[in-house]
Amino acid sequence: MAGAGVGRVFGGGSSGGVGVGASLLFNQRVPRSSQSPESLFISGSTSNFLGSSSMVSFEDVCGGKRSERPFFCTYDQEENGDEDYDDYFHQPEKKRRLTVEQVQFLEKSFEVENKLEPERKVLLAKDLGLQPRQVAIWFQNRRARWKTKQLEKDFDSLQSNFNNLKADYENLLQEKEKLQAEVVNLTDKLLLKEKTEGDQSEPPKTYAASKTVQEEPVIESASESEDHLAPVFGCKQEDLSSGKSDIIDSDSPHYVDVSHSPFGEPGDSYAFEADHSDISQDDEDYLSKSLLPSSHVFLKIGDVDYPGPPATSSCNNYGLPADDHPSPLFWPY
DNA sequence: TTGTGTTTTATTGCCTCC
């Protein structure tokens, strides 16, 4: 704070320093000890502020000779007459708001630069008919307000991004359920077909899908498959529900470290990867021709697997053209 | 007019930097 040093000097007592004593005149604290340059500048009569400075004139904003009456812009708006003026001058100090013009001037200055160098502070104070300390305090408070606003904006943005991710995740869950149902249906048909063929005295085939229908589709590595051109998709139920990172393999070429993502601390197991299931050739053939995405990606956040960023530039999470399904507003990695 | 919530001005204490 530019005026903090002065504040230390002026300071004293509780925050109720305002209005404490008659010795205080219009926010001009009497220095306890030696005077700082600022206190020298503001000491004594207000005539120190008379006249315009070399800066952009506050009169341009105030539209008059307001600067000749420092501290009294508010008064100008409220009172008239020398008597009232005198009463005002001698009344005990009260916290006084800056005039609209003063605030506008300060706002413009803040837009240019939100930090206040000592020289600028003095010049601004001179132009506005304020104490440099007041200008410094105004800038300090203004920075605090700006920061609060910025935090609100950031929060809104993050919340929006979260909602988008959540919606994507829920869509993905629905998609997954549909596909699981389809797999069950087709497996049923296949088993039925096998059974009828088996009845015609053909030797029974060994078929991986002869697993019981009740079993969940399982993600297995496609690396054992001869055909690596068509990675397939499957998903263990618990992978989505339990939050355990069983499917995460840091050696996977699709492993991406998102430890710098805003969602977690470095070192957390936040990662997304394409999962290649190790299933039979028949399944693979079928699935590779189906609507399933050629690659699928999950973003693991805490205990929940969220859909991750598109695996390719042309497809979104669902293997659909990206244009067909707006992705979240951001992928900050 | 009054009670209440919000905004603005100002203070205090702690921290960092030089």
Added chain:
DNA sequence: GGAGGCAATAAAACACAA
């Protein structure tokens, strides 16, 4: 160690509904 920044807070000023 002084200067200046920030967070937390107090308190005056203001807005506004009842």
